Amino acid sequence: MRHEPALRVPALPDGGPGPGATRLLAELERRCLDLRTRPGAARIDPLFARLDDFAARAAELIEHLSDPAGPQPQARRAFRQAHVDLGKVFIDVERLLALPARLGISTVRFSDEMLAATALMALMAPLRADADRLHAVLSQEVRALLHPGVDDPIEVQLADAGCADPVNAAQRLRGWRIAPTDRDAFDALLPGLLARLGQSRDPDGMLATLDIIVARQPADIALSTSLRALIELLGDAPGLSPSLIAQPALIRRLIDGSASAPLPPPADLDTEFGHLIGLDDRQAGPSRIARTVEAHRFGLGLRLIERTADPLDLAAAHARLAEAALRAIAADALARMREDHGAIPGSDLVILALGPFGAGALTSQSRLDLAYLFTGDRETRSDGRSPLDADAYYGRAAARISAAMATLHPIASWQPPCPVEGFDAEIRNPIALSRARPVYGPDTARTAALAAMRRGLAEPCGIPRRKLASGPYDVERVRGGLAELDLAVRLNQLGHHAGVDPKLRTAVGAQVRAGLLDPAAAGAHATLVRLLMVFDLLSPGGGEPTPEQRPTVARLCGHDHWDGLEADYGAARVIVQESWRAAVARTMATNG
Template sequence: MKNTVYDQDVADAAARARRYSPFLALLLDREPALAADFAAGVLPALSALDLGEPDAPAPRRLRLVRRRLALRVAIGDLAGRDDLSAVTRALSDFADHALDTAIRTAIAERTPDAEPRGFTAIALGKQGSRELNYSSDIDPILLFDPATLPCRPREVPEEAAVRIARRVVEILQTRDGDGYVLRVDLRLRPSPEVTPIALSVDAAISYYESLALPWERAAFIRARAAAGDVALGGRFLEAVAPFVWRRALDFGAIGEIRGISRRIRDHYAQGQAFGPGFDLKRGRGGIREVEFFTQIHQLIHGGRDPALRVPDTRHALSALSAAGWVDPSEAVALRQAYTLYRTIEHRVQMIEDRQTHTLPSGAALDAAAQLHGVADGAALLDLLRPHVVATARSYDALDPDEGDALSFDADHLAGQLAAAGFDATDVAAQRIAQWRGGAYPALRSAPARAALEAVLPGLIAALGSSPDPQGAIVRLDRMLARLSSAVNFFRLIEARPALGRLLGLILSHAVTLAEDLARRPELFDGLIDATALDPVGDVGALAAEMTSRADYQSQLDYVRRVVGEKRFALGTQIIAGAADPLDVSAGYARVAEAAICVLAEATIAEFSVTHGRVPNSELIILALGRMGGGALTHASDLDLIYLFTGDYLAESDGRKPLGAVLYYNRLAQRISAALSVPTASGPLYEIDTRLRPSGTQGPLCVSLDGFARYQRESAWTWEHMALARARPVYGSAEARAAVATVIDAVLRGDRPARNITAEASAMRAEIAVHKPPLGPLDAKLLPGGLVDLEFAVHMVQLESGHGLDPDLRVAITALIAAGKAPPELAGAYDLLARLLVTLRLVAPDAQVPGVATQDLIARALGMADWPTVVASLDTNRQDVSRWLAQVEGIAA
């Protein structure tokens, strides 16, 4: 006698099954041993299930296994001993086993001595995500490799693969007195109306890379190599992964999924009203809407975040919640709803072993409810109703009704625009009419105009609620005029309304960013990522992100794409009020330093293929100016000096050797080009090397010894002032330290004796003549602006040896601490630097902007309003001018 504990729930479940499910009652009669266990309150472990007749032919053996497994899983489910995950995993594992057995059997029947290789099944749908229900069919794609598929003599692989596939379907679908194994649906394969039921792997890859429809992308979220030659299937999935998970997503796929949902709702209208007859799968607020809600978010964000590439619906919701894309409470509600729907779906399918998803009516609904363990149909509906309502609400928020479309009637449209916030509605209406008429190339196709109509209501609402609706729509018009294609851009705004509001802010305020966006619309894709408004990482992390394993030219393109995204996102942080402009300025500098490091490494590696390396020598890149101080603006160029260590008479060791001086000068030219020359992905940085020894008359790259000698013996005062903001940004730690030692010695007095103040003052006066302020807000060139502040700081640094740090903010703090500068200079620098960084985005001409942008500037500077900004600017400029005059007077 078995040593088991009686489980009343198991016995009760078996009794309910016999009473309310004709199908399970039949199985209990045909499996008396299992029935006896259940009646005795015993639930055998799945691993201990007697599968019987191991020597029977494979088709019969699979049918018997399926029957016993279905009965055992159903009773464990009804008894509450197996949760939904355990149930669907057991059914899915059996489907994998059955499909694999069928493939092996089909190959063995045709070529008995051959290894079962070269034929694989890619599971899609619920088998792919291991979420099969009791009566699910399976939706595999059958693929083969002509090079390894076993064939009979004189048989071509294509014919052999089709015959194997037909036999696989026959083994699984044929019914006899023992039932059947699985229903098989092969219609999810590429172009099923014209393609054979088994495709070569290469043909399938070619299809998905070039011809696939958008909805097929969603189908592959749940794809898995499930049976047959699983390694072959894995290689196929790896090859098509870029098709599924795109970094810059084609948002037409999102519209396609939504279109499927709408068509389902229309086609199954009779199953939409909640109550008896409600379609749990296709009904409004049902299973499909949970799945589509999840897959839409996965497609949007999964290209950038591999953690979201989860096939199981409930686990995917958890991942989306953890990543911040779905509200945690909403994710919990959708998981609970999905669990309940699938459980009740199982109850309905248990009754007659039918692939149905519809709640029955009348007595049949009561029976399904009682099979589940609740009193009657009304109680079952009460259990489901709140979940259906909540799911429909979540999905409708993602896919709003189309009743808010903008009117084509001029009067009605004017009213809609006025309600949205536009004062001059005629200007906005004229722009919209131009767009609708296909005035620009990007809007001439039918898909583009359809995408425009889909997004117009939300976009106009976003622009209308922005501080400057008129300016925003004019800038959007300029942007659309320059786009080559507008479809993806509109689909992105449609999928993420919050980005539409952010676009309104950018177009209202940031001419610089709007121009960037017009040139490279894909920059906006980067704002999908929740981290886009967070500080950028350190230089190491940024460099790792910019590094590509592709060839040299592709690396140049890749760095430009990443830098463009980072700079655009950093500028957007200021517009969105998400970051201090000083932090953004430091972020710009870290991005630039990472780009320098990555492209220097790539260029050196490329250069060394031909010319080798110079033994016991290396390149150093020294940054000066704002880059040296680690405080760039959106428009900053990079002031760089190239140096090299070691013997200048040495020679490189490559197949085309060069002397060290020629080697490093050519290499420096290549690196400057890598950092500045526009590629297919656009420009990168303007590079200024005029601060090198002897200026434009000198070599581009000099030895460290030559640099040290020049600085000690020949450099002018302005060059030593520039050296005060010098910082090595590329080179080994030892090389950087060697350069820093030279710089420190020069700044502390190892240089020609000169009248620093007189020379600096004369140079400042010359700058004032040749580079007057751009406008009344030029924080850099106005009297008492940043240039005056920098001149004063550098004069005191060179005269006193205090505050020798390339970061101007740190240097000023040190000078204040040493009593060499008044305390108010720290606040003056912060104000001027914040203003400069912000104005480079919103008023690059340094003219007073509109009222709305004035408010943005005040917020960025941490001030209450625009008058406070103006007053503070005047006060701080006076402080700087006063100190500059004092420095000149004391030193004189």
């Protein structure tokens, strides 16, 4: 016997007996065509655009009903989102047409076209009812095909949201501990949760993530309180879910707002990380730093979602966070080496950041490229009870540092440490050196490293090969993307000694002022970095943003609509490609 649902949900629209989705679609299209021919229809063009999209998505889904493979998840998501978007436009149009009456504006002041458009108000309700009826009936037909026999209200809505196993998904919801005093608040949130699941690219994955977070959250936090924050957050930013799973206590900071505080300045980060790594259990020091870095990253992600910081500044903040962690971890690794093997007289370690790390802009998933150098003679041995020569000494230190940093970011394969004096011979790649900057080591050692880098930058530079992009939204590697802009800037640095700075944002600005880059290049760089940061948070697995994600992507990048962002992205790529071609032409002319 089926048990009564433990959760209360709103009544479902009854598809009931009557015409099927195909006939309802035809009726909706007939009514739209009639409305288009009415005077004043031009005033509500946005509504017709959404109606066309909704009808096209419905037709695609109806066609899938006869496909042996059945309706595809992408088609189902697109249909659901088209219905949501249509509902928003209905509200906007009805508000627009009713505005003069609400303000008490006399119709004498209306143009004939506006008067005619206002007269269409009476036709809005039947048209919207037709669209809602089509959505309900077609959803029912899809559900009957994919999940025959499902009639429990919760299971029905989970099936309509796209869950592959609505019965198991409902069991997850029923398994959540809900205090009696929290029941009404939770039930009020349930429709929003189901709607968010329906907008997700992976509703089963989102629900499973919520299930883990809910199970681990502190017991004194009401489920409705945490869900209110989690539903919107995980719907917009699935990339933040690993932080909440690993550190459930972050939910408390999410609720009270303290998690989205700005990143502390470098000196404060040094103090914080130095304290963490110096506690009694030194072996756990890097793990404590990793957890703290994760918490700071969570805050940076919140600031992006809440639009309290520019994604450009957040990319720089991720780099500063990695640098602070590296300083603490490197200092601890060298302290341990001194305890075990003593110090090497007249020698110091220098760590260079290369690639995006050197360029001063990271995402949460960026790879760290590090180069380890040391000053002094490589034959000199340490003065402790178990002496090592410089190669072995700094090799062990570098291995410890890289292993600890790998808990924060992926680490590029690194070469064994080499003497500063031989670095320019080891790295015969001026492009790579132009992005390098010292991020650890005493000032004297950094100065020696910079001198070696300058010698390496004087080497002849060829035209580097570009890597293939995985798709049109692979913002780094796509033609006209960030990697191409970076290469254009580095060629200009090497050939014209203008804007010589490893940090790409600074170098772009300097080269614009020097006339080597189009003035629009700074804006193009900003557009690309913002997209990279937003995709890192919204689509951590990569790939093109779904139709459901596009409004959020546009909003976080500072645009009102996806079309505007897409146009801006296209223009940025054109500017970068032109900058790349100009830089290559100048380099070839210089090289003869």
